Amino acid sequence: MKVFDELYRCVHCGFCLPTCPTYLATGLEGKSPRGRLHLMKAVVEGRAEAKGKLLEYLDSCVYCLRCETACPSGVRYGEVYEEFFKKYKNEMQSVSYRRVNLLFNLLNSKIGLRIAPYAKILSQELGSMVSGGDISDLVGKVYEAKGDFRGRVALFVSGDCVAWRYRRSIVEAALRVLTWNGYEVVVPRFACCGAPYRHSGQFEKAEALAQRNLSILKELRGVDAVVVPNSGGCQAELLRYLRGFKVIDAAQLLADGLRGVLGEVKIKLAVQHSCHLMNVAKAHDVVLKILSKIPGLVLAPLPSADVCCAGGNMYPLRHRKIADAVLAKKREEVLSLSPDGILAESPSCLQQLTKIGLPVYFPLEILDMSYARAENNGYPEIRARPLYG
Ligand code: SF4
Ligand code: SF4
Structure with missing residues (x-):
């Protein structure tokens, strides 16, 4: 089956809407999975052109793929979106990617990687990318x-x-x-x-x-x-x-x-899932199950733990306003739980969640802490x- 045939499997039910961070932050149909599928279909059928506002709506997708897990028709949104991106690459890159790709590619070059720790002078986003030691x-x-x-x-x-x-x-x-x-x-x-x-x-x-x-x-x-x-x-x-x-x-x-003795780690962590760990690898439950064996550790998933934090895909650099709106909601949820820190499962989540102002930990760091505290x-x-x- 051709990838664009997926566009015809959407029955417009809207079950995907409450899973989409950009729809929740803006309330705009054009910034929902259903709206984006509709727009891509209009372009593919020649009823609309890939330009202006239409492109902006498509570009504002974080690519978290949470919508796929909610869709009763099994629409493979990610594949359609990527195919569309390939077909209209110049148009799609013109909105925000061309600008951030320059920066990302520069940072990821041989020289860029060496001077990356100084990038924090330029912005908080870049600073959080290089917040740990060199490996x-x-x-x-x-x-x-x-x-x-x-x-x-x-x-x-x-x-x-x-x-x-x-x-x-x-x-x-x-x-x-x-x-x-x-x-x-x-x-x-x-x-x-x-x-x-x-x-x-x-x-x-x-x-x-x-x-x-x-x-x-x-x-x-x-x-x-x-x-x-x-x-x-x-x-x-x-x-x-x-x-x-x-x-x-x-x-x-x-x-x-797990081998050995797990020592006490007496902290409460608010949990935000990594989208791709949850929606593609489907491993988020296992991660929490392992951590739940640690004495003293309290894990408190955010009410919206399964909705993207808008940190991935360089999103805060591309769509600052939406990323900030998503983060504001996460901050509110985190603070209502009064945790000692936040559990993140991916480096891009860390870049976004660190702005809440609490320590952000990874599952492996907590396990390591637990082992180190026992005999x-x-x-x-x-x-x-x-x-x-
Ligand atoms: S991939 Fe994420 S941001 Fe994009 S439409 Fe689906 S739920 Fe929304
Ligand atoms: S849940 Fe699936 S079928 Fe329903 S509107 Fe969203 S993409 Fe279309």
């Missing part, structure tokens, strides 16, 4: 499993991608937790997963990155799974092209049993050898 010295290594050997996994992080390059505490937590649980962890020099490029219409670049990651993995041989340390966006993208490989979140990997002989140490000769 460059952690990649290109193999980390030894502790205790009974459970398997060999490749950890998906990339020193070539601004979203991961400065997330040291999460990567370190992943290494400690996974090796402690009996996994040998291989950290090759992966490229960016490609999601930011594909979502912004840079399809060739995304494909090149996919091919590079595929060949890195093929060279590795003998890994049981590709493990993503809490990034729904990367996991969803890898699931698209790493066919024949098991691609899972670190918490999913540990779902069949786990030799827990924090990790031992590594070089991966490349």
